[in-house]
Amino acid sequence: MAGIIGFGAYIPKYRIKAEEIAAVQNANAEAIKRGLGLTEKSVPGKDEDTITISVEAARNALARAEINPREIGAVYVGSESHPYAVKPSSAIVAESLGVGNDYTAVDTEFACKAGSATIQINAGLVDSKMVRYGLSIGADTSQAEPGNALEYSAAAGGAAFIIGPNEEALAIIDSTCSFTSDTPDFWRRAMQPYPSHAGRFTGEPAYFKHVVGATKMLLEKTNTKIEDYTYVVFHMPNGKFPMNAAKIFGVTKEQIEPGLIVTKIGNTYSGSSLLGLACVLDIAKPGDKILMTSYGSGSGSDSFALTVTEKMVEAQDRAKKTQDYVDRKEYLTYPQYAKHMETIH
Amino acid sequence: MFRDSSIIRWRNYSDRYMLEGYECTNCGKKYFEKKGMCVCGSLDFNNLSFCGKGKIVSFTKIHSGPEVFQEQTPYCVGIIDLDEGARITAQIIDSKYKDLSIGQEVEAVFRKFYKSGEKGVIHYGTKFRPKF
Ligand SMILES: [Zn+2]
Numbered sequence: 001m002a003g004i005i006g007f008g009a010y011i012p013k014y015r016i017k018a019e020e021i022a023a024v025q026n027a028n029a030e031a032i033k034r035g036l037g038l039t040e041k042s043v044p045g046k047d048e049d050t051i052t053i054s055v056e057a058a059r060n061a062l063a064r065a066e067i068n069p070r071e072i073g074a075v076y077v078g079s080e081s082h083p084y085a086v087k088p089s090s091a092i093v094a095e096s097l098g099v100g101n102d103y104t105a106v107d108t109e110f111a112c113k114a115g116s117a118t119i120q121i122n123a124g125l126v127d128s129k130m131v132r133y134g135l136s137i138g139a140d141t142s143q144a145e146p147g148n149a150l151e152y153s154a155a156a157g158g159a160a161f162i163i164g165p166n167e168e169a170l171a172i173i174d175s176t177c178s179f180t181s182d183t184p185d186f187w188r189r190a191m192q193p194y195p196s197h198a199g200r201f202t203g204e205p206a207y208f209k210h211v212v213g214a215t216k217m218l219l220e221k222t223n224t225k226i227e228d229y230t231y232v233v234f235h236m237p238n239g240k241f242p243m244n245a246a247k248i249f250g251v252t253k254e255q256i257e258p259g260l261i262v263t264k265i266g267n268t269y270s271g272s273s274l275l276g277l278a279c280v281l282d283i284a285k286p287g288d289k290i291l292m293t294s295y296g297s298g299s300g301s302d303s304f305a306l307t308v309t310e311k312m313v314e315a316q317d318r319a320k321k322t323q324d325y326v327d328r329k330e331y332l333t334y335p336q337y338a339k340h341m342e343t344i345h
Numbered sequence: 346m347f348r349d350s351s352i353i354r355w356r357n358y359s360d361r362y363m364l365e366g367y368e369c370t371n372c373g374k375k376y377f378e379k380k381g382m383c384v385c386g387s388l389d390f391n392n393l394s395f396c397g398k399g400k401i402v403s404f405t406k407i408h409s410g411p412e413v414f415q416e417q418t419p420y421c422v423g424i425i426d427l428d429e430g431a432r433i434t435a436q437i438i439d440s441k442y443k444d445l446s447i448g449q450e451v452e453a454v455f456r457k458f459y460k461s462g463e464k465g466v467i468h469y470g471t472k473f474r475p476k477f
Contacts, residue, residue, distance in 0.1 A: 013439050045438060046417050047457040051469065055455040083467055092469065096362040096455050320477075328477055330439075345416060 002126035003169020006162035008060020009278040011325035014043040016337045037239020041155040041266025044141045050079045053139040057160035060319035065162045069098045073131030075105040078114025113296030115270045122163035133164045140269035145194035155266030159274035170312040174305040179213035186297035214301035230288040233276035235295035236262035282321045284308040351466040361470035368393040375431040397453030399427040406442040413459035439474040450476040
């Protein structure tokens with residue numbers, strides 16, 4: 001199949017600690033941190049949104065791909081926080097990259113898997129030779145109602161992938177498959193500012209059924225075993241769910257921890273599993289195999305098997321790494337955070 | 346004067362979004378803003394893309410800017426010498442005023458400029474942040 005010829009990450013500089021939020025919610029911060037498996041989350045700057053996050057991630061991906069942006073024939077931005085209800089993020093992102101006018105674009109939405117699904121779309125377009133290169137982005141500035149449990153994890157960030165022919169790939173997509181059903185675990189109605197969720201129902205019948213379903217399907221389809229993979233990335237709504245999914249498959253700490261970015265920055269929704277993949281690609285060596293399974297509420301999972309090529313070695317240092325963004329941080333107080341999230345002005 | 350027009354801004358997307366400027370074909374002097382005539386007297390310019398790296402020449406902190414920037418106040422604005430030689434005035438973000446200094450290296454980033462009211466267009470463009 002097609003492959004990843006460039007990848008890039010972006011995470012805003014600002015962070016808020018669980019303690020700050022717990023103080024306002026009158027909750028026990030230690031219990032929250034243990035329960036969710038995270039200690040702080042990223043917060044967008046006052047002038048950042050899904051589009052600006054997508055642009056920086058895509059510029060990093062372009063720097064690694066070393067291609068003329070005009071050769072990109074498809075641009076997709078997956079998010080549940082597109083700044084406009086009507087007006088495509090994808091066209092603004094493409095304009096800022098100098099893609100020109102000869103490209104197709106659309107914004108996608110499928111809760112947290114809106115970005116991973118576009119990697120499948122672009123792989124199809126590349127393999128059918130409809131486009132030479134396609135840009136896939138998953139990014140979010142996730143919204144959480146003040147006082148809701150989601151406030152501890154809903155974070156901001158994104159990752160971008162340029163998909164192209166397999167002979168140019170830094171990582172070849174060996175196979176991909178999806179597991180999808182109609183499941184009412186998490187949603188946001190039109191015109192509503194904050195999402196709603198079905199509490200504990202978001203676990204077994206939602207996240208685990210789909211993540212496990214898609215991953216099993218991929219292992220059968222590729223005739224591989226979980227131990228064949230150097231790294232495994234599962235969607236990260238919190239620090240606990242991916243670890244529990246890892247337990248089900250017997251994934252080791254060495255396989256899961258390098259991509260477990262949620263513990264440092266929270267859940268970046270459409271950016272979550274893709275940022276996990278970017279973390280792993282930053283350090284991967286030729287021959288490494290990577291398994292990544294996304295999850296989007298509603299519900300579906302896209303699973304990917306990738307093999308890293310020799311071309312990866314030189315590409316890794318051509319742009320900022322995910323860890324560079326993780327390490328760059330400035331903490332906000334709750335009132336500052338509320339201003340960043342525009343809940344106060 | 347501050348003019349809020351989505352069409353006027355649209356005409357400037359290539360320089361605002363991608364930091365494109367102009368180079369005098371006679372003496373090679375580079376400009377970010379389009380000039381009618383170069384200091385050398387030439388009227389002929391080529392387009393040029395700046396790489397987005399530069400140094401702070403001067404900077405200040407804005408406490409009370411145009412109304413559309415109100416939600417970003419206080420913010421820093423600086424004059425930046427781009428590595429290619431042109432000079433640009435832009436917002437400097439992701440840094441506190443006290444942490445900025447003259448000569449400091451900065452890099453271009455794509456950010457939101459402002460929103461035209463509750464229902465209007467969102468304007469984007471290039472700002473600078475300390476290099477990291
Ligand atoms: Zn001249």
